[in-house]
Amino acid sequence: MKKMINQVGESMKTARRWRNASKAAMAVSALSFLASCAKDAPQDTWQPAGPNAEMIDNLQRPVFYVAGIVGVIVFAAVAWSVVRYRDRGQEIPEQTHGKPALEIVLTVIPVLILLGVAIPTAGTIFKLAKTSDTEMTINVTGQQWWWEYDYPAAGPNVEEYGITEPIVTSGQLVIPEDTKVLLRVTSRDVIHSYWIPKLNGKKDSVPGRVHLLRMEGSEPGIYAGQCTEFCGLSHAYMRMEAVVLSRADYDKWVANQLEEYTAPEAGTEAAIGEALYIQQCSRCHQVNGIANPDGSLIISAPDQYLVSGAAPNLTNLMTRNTFAGASWDLLTPECRDNVWNASSADFGERYLAGVSADCLNQKDLREWLRNAPAKKPMYADPTKLTTTGGLYRGMPALGLTEDQINSIIAYLLERK
Numbered sequence: 001m002k003k004m005i006n007q008v009g010e011s012m013k014t015a016r017r018w019r020n021a022s023k024a025a026m027a028v029s030a031l032s033f034l035a036s037c038a039k040d041a042p043q044d045t046w047q048p049a050g051p052n053a054e055m056i057d058n059l060q061r062p063v064f065y066v067a068g069i070v071g072v073i074v075f076a077a078v079a080w081s082v083v084r085y086r087d088r089g090q091e092i093p094e095q096t097h098g099k100p101a102l103e104i105v106l107t108v109i110p111v112l113i114l115l116g117v118a119i120p121t122a123g124t125i126f127k128l129a130k131t132s133d134t135e136m137t138i139n140v141t142g143q144q145w146w147w148e149y150d151y152p153a154a155g156p157n158v159e160e161y162g163i164t165e166p167i168v169t170s171g172q173l174v175i176p177e178d179t180k181v182l183l184r185v186t187s188r189d190v191i192h193s194y195w196i197p198k199l200n201g202k203k204d205s206v207p208g209r210v211h212l213l214r215m216e217g218s219e220p221g222i223y224a225g226q227c228t229e230f231c232g233l234s235h236a237y238m239r240m241e242a243v244v245l246s247r248a249d250y251d252k253w254v255a256n257q258l259e260e261y262t263a264p265e266a267g268t269e270a271a272i273g274e275a276l277y278i279q280q281c282s283r284c285h286q287v288n289g290i291a292n293p294d295g296s297l298i299i300s301a302p303d304q305y306l307v308s309g310a311a312p313n314l315t316n317l318m319t320r321n322t323f324a325g326a327s328w329d330l331l332t333p334e335c336r337d338n339v340w341n342a343s344s345a346d347f348g349e350r351y352l353a354g355v356s357a358d359c360l361n362q363k364d365l366r367e368w369l370r371n372a373p374a375k376k377p378m379y380a381d382p383t384k385l386t387t388t389g390g391l392y393r394g395m396p397a398l399g400l401t402e403d404q405i406n407s408i409i410a411y412l413l414e415r416k
């Protein structure tokens with residue numbers, strides 16, 4: 001009698017434990033479901049914003065549901081047998097071998113399910129890989145730890161989009177709406193991976209290889225992404241954004257990028273900044289059209305100063321609104337919200353306004369100019385330059401005074 005009572009008590013405890021465990025499991029899945037529904041999840045693969053991402057979404061949803069149902073059935077069966085047939089000191093049941101009918105059924109069902117997944121998967125892969133129908137080309141180069149975009153002045157880029165000189169930018173990829181853009185993705189150093197979740201899947205950027213990736217956005221706006229291949233110390237600071245503009249706004253963006261350089265007015269703070277820039281920055285960073293006092297053009301030579309051989313082009317720095325691998329905003333939080341939360345009708349105008357003096361995020365840009373490696377670790381320790389043949393890794397701390405930083409910022413504010 002006592003034994004029976006004990007047993008009943010035990011099994012009630014077990015049942016309670018099971019109920020608690022299943023409550024916890026339900027809470028976790030409800031939470032992750034809610035998290036996936038969050039509206040302001042900028043890197044949500046479940047919210048596609050272009051035809052390539054939609055193709056992936058159309059595939060991943062049914063696969064996810066099928067896998068989910070199979071998963072639930074398997075876990076339920078395992079849980080049931082674990083409880084039902086747990087060791088209670090009972091006799092070991094009679095051992096048998098082989099049940100051909102059952103085995104064939106249990107082989108055929110998974111084969112059918114896997115075929116049902118494999119056929120649409122292969123179809124989607126081929127559709128996504130198609131690049132013969134692209135309408136413009138942008139070269140994308142991964143660097144430790146930022147992305148360079150280079151719009152070549154060739155083919156449809158010139159004829160259709162008026163890109164008569166190469167445009168070189170960083171951080172933000174700017175593309176026209178409803179246009180199939182061919183990205184030619186490569187790397188200068190290690191393997192990175194290009195991923196804007198709302199627009200397409202990932203594509204590795206591999207030194208010495210060019211991988212093709214088609215991008216297309218259906219609505220003006222900003223779409224966030226990040227490097228998804230561990231690429232060294234500041235991998236977490238290697239982000240990127242794709243900016244989709246209406247065709248009319250895109251034409252304005254191109255025209256602005258190609259505008260001739262205008263030197264700051266003599267005697268202004270920005271003019272002092274320009275002189276400092278020439279002295280301190282122009283050896284690594286290109287500003288198209290900037291000239292020495294004697295009129296000779298200045299061409300940067302990052303390969304002579306940097307391990308990576310490249311630094312971001314600063315010609316139109318203030319037309320983008322993030323910097324240093326899109327890890328920090330050039331806009332203050334209010335001004336940033338104004339752009340990010342704009343309706344697709346207002347977005348283009350707000351983005352094209354660039355960064356004004358009032359909207360500039362002084363704090364992060366100043367910290368960067370004071371001591372970049374302190375913000376984004378890059379082994380820029382000058383005492384270690386012996387191991388790199390005297391070359392820097394990333395932007396070094398230049399020991400600028402606060403007055404010099406003021407002037408340089410005044411100069412940079414005119415780069416738009």
Ligand SMILES: [Cu+2]
Pocket residue numbers: 142143145191192193227228229230231235238
């Ligand atoms: Cu990377």
